[in-house]
Amino acid sequence: MSRVALVTGGSRGIGAAISKALKGAGYTVAASYAGNDEAAAKFTEETGIKTYKWDVGNYEASKAGLAQVESDLGPIDVVVANAGITRDAPFHRMTPEQWHDVVNTNLTGVFNTVHPIYPGMRERGFGRVIVISSINGQKGQFGQVNYSATKAGDLGFVKALAQEGAAKGITANAICPGYIATDMVMAVPEKVRNSIIAQIPTGRLGEPEEIARCVVFLASDDAAFLNGSTITANGGQFFV
Template sequence: MARVALVTGGSRGIGAAISKKLKAEGYDVAATYAGNDDAAAAFTAETGIKTYKWNVGDYDSSSEGLAKVEADLGPIDVVVANAGITRDAPFHRMTKEQWQEVIDTNLTGVFNTVHPLWNGMRERKFGRVIVISSINGQKGQFGQVNYAATKAGDLGIVKSLAQEGARFGITANAICPGYIATEMVMAVPEKVRESIISGIPAGRLGEPEEIARCVAFLAADDAEFINGSTISANGAQFFV
């Protein structure tokens, strides 16, 4: 019987690549999205992966959505907390709303996604928690105090969950992508994109599929001894 995988923010960008890769690896995949109904419908039509709409920043909505996925597909074995937003501004101009929106989605959203599933994973003695953090959670970034704080916090989450879950066959790991050729990055002006690439020793942007392959590696049954770790996938741009 195929394992069930959930990917939050799984119908676009890096999340879409992760969803497709996990399906290709034989998982039954569910992808969540927050608001773009047309994009989600197109993704399902293209891939056959069912999409579910809820706000990961709301605990009750997440719990209800997760229960619906498990009713449809069975217990969730692999959870990929990928959903994230940016609300960039220099700190002196950042509003409390910009701060809170990012905290709610990128940090509290991980808790809201994993916590309702945790006891089930403990009981079944198996679970894979994979959080998509960011290079900017490792090194910080101008204009992203809110975003960097959440992505750094995500690393603390996985290190703590790893210690709690290890004896129950649960692993928790993070992936920190560098600059990836998503729709958002490719939409920036060409000169800005060239400036970004000039700072990457590999000389190029990463591809969403490269992050997806990292996820598939960590999700595998035989990856149990890799726990509490962070994979930096950034083309040698930054080392920890």
């Protein structure tokens, strides 16, 4: 029986590439999403990957959604916490709502995604927790105090959890993508996009599939000794 992998925010963008790559590597994959029913239905139709709708920022909704996935597919062995949002504004104009929305999804959402299934991983003696952080959690970004804070928090989450889970065969690692050619980035005006690319030594945006391949490696048995680590995938734009 193949291992079961869950990808939050797994029906679009980087998440969709991760879901497809894991399926291609032999995993039974479930993808969660927050609100775009049409995109999720199209994704399932094209890939055969089941999609499940819940708000990762809500613990009880996450717990129920995860239970449904495990009822349908079996115990979750690999969890990829990828769901994330932005609510950009300079700090002096940022509203409490913009702050809390981003924190609830990008940071609390990681806790809500991992916590309900973590006891099962401990009991089975195996688990892979993979959190998709961001270059902006490493270096910060103007207008993204909320987003950068959550993505930096994700790295702290991974480093601490790695120490707790190691003895039980559970690893926790993070990936920090740089600027990736998703629909969101490609929708940015060409002039702005070119100014971003000018800061990347490789001279191009990353591809979602390049992040997905990092996930497949971290999920594998080959990565058993990689724990509490951050894979920086940004084309050389920023070094830690």
